[in-house]
Amino acid sequence: MNFGMFGGGGIKAGRILGIPIRLDISFFFVFGLVVFLIATQILPDGLDGLGGAERWLWGVGAGAVYFISLLGHELAHSLTARRYGMEVSSITLFFFGGVSLIREDSQRPGQEFWIAIVGPLASLLIGVGFLLIALLALDSTTTLHDVALALGVLNVFLAAFNMLPGFPLDGGRVMRSLIWRVTGSRHRATRASARLGQLLGVLMIGYGLGGVLTDVGYFNSGFSPIWVALIGFLLLTQAGQGVKASELERDLAALRVGELMLTPPDARTAEADLPVRILAPSRAQLDQQDVFIAAESGTAVGVASAVQILLLDEEHYLNDRLRDIMLGAGDVLPLEPSAGADEALRRLQKERTFVLPVVERGRLLGVVGLEQILKALGQQPPSLDSTSGA
Numbered sequence: 001m002n003f004g005m006f007g008g009g010g011i012k013a014g015r016i017l018g019i020p021i022r023l024d025i026s027f028f029f030v031f032g033l034v035v036f037l038i039a040t041q042i043l044p045d046g047l048d049g050l051g052g053a054e055r056w057l058w059g060v061g062a063g064a065v066y067f068i069s070l071l072g073h074e075l076a077h078s079l080t081a082r083r084y085g086m087e088v089s090s091i092t093l094f095f096f097g098g099v100s101l102i103r104e105d106s107q108r109p110g111q112e113f114w115i116a117i118v119g120p121l122a123s124l125l126i127g128v129g130f131l132l133i134a135l136l137a138l139d140s141t142t143t144l145h146d147v148a149l150a151l152g153v154l155n156v157f158l159a160a161f162n163m164l165p166g167f168p169l170d171g172g173r174v175m176r177s178l179i180w181r182v183t184g185s186r187h188r189a190t191r192a193s194a195r196l197g198q199l200l201g202v203l204m205i206g207y208g209l210g211g212v213l214t215d216v217g218y219f220n221s222g223f224s225p226i227w228v229a230l231i232g233f234l235l236l237t238q239a240g241q242g243v244k245a246s247e248l249e250r251d252l253a254a255l256r257v258g259e260l261m262l263t264p265p266d267a268r269t270a271e272a273d274l275p276v277r278i279l280a281p282s283r284a285q286l287d288q289q290d291v292f293i294a295a296e297s298g299t300a301v302g303v304a305s306a307v308q309i310l311l312l313d314e315e316h317y318l319n320d321r322l323r324d325i326m327l328g329a330g331d332v333l334p335l336e337p338s339a340g341a342d343e344a345l346r347r348l349q350k351e352r353t354f355v356l357p358v359v360e361r362g363r364l365l366g367v368v369g370l371e372q373i374l375k376a377l378g379q380q381p382p383s384l385d386s387t388s389g390a
């Protein structure tokens, strides 16, 4: 799922195991900070007789290794999701970590649990590995020792921070999976863990403000108060989005496909053998939201969306029949009218289609697409909010 705080953008940095890796602009800021800290704080003057330029080189090298460690954390999430059959669109590294853009949400709490927990486990393993190398294999008076020690501490800290129990941190997702398992309700679990994320954000902002505004020792115990407040603020914002997402999940699950599907005459019906260029003589006048039901001697056999027609190249537009572009009732797993809108949305995303046929006992009843779901959500009476428990 996408909970990136800086949008889905970023600079392409290559591909690992088929997964595109992107770098958010904020990543370079943190990379620079790591290089700076290593060069000026971790490696003191005079150690190994290092000159200024050499220390910066060590800093850049350590920054690169830190980058690979972050990637290891995200790859652990992504590869686990892939093992559950989920498609991973990209990994974006930013700010204090990364985000794996997974094309669908977990279907079971167990999946959510493992996808979430492997990231911090990877960081912990990498961190402990560096610590062991530093403490056992390297002479404690060398530069390499100090850098390995710093990378070890950084990765263990990353593991610990990510395990804080508030959505959208990994620990919050672990929490979400546990609440989901106990209550059986996905949206309640999302909301509870997002509320914990908001609480965490508020506490961090409070800690940061305490450090900035007072000189009480408790608030100045090593972590830069401004950083803590900033991260707390980002957490608060994203957790708020999580709360909204949980409301959407609840509304979606409450909607039935049968209530929002389009049936004739709202869905235009046309013979399956009708050429597309006759069905839509002017593509410029085609409404993107239009859907078509293809019929064969009076029986509905497939569905198509105006978007599909708009995307056809000239040759196919001139030569295809509705039959060639339609999604037949037999082409996909049937969506039953009693299915929830959440399932319809998941299937639309997973199968990368614009519309899905709604089928009951082998008979095609209608068609549902993103438009219908969004429209139905907009019409949700606001009173629904007060009827669902905490």
Ligand SMILES: [Zn+2]
Pocket: 073, 074, 077, 119, 120, 162, 170
């Ligand atoms: Zn993670």
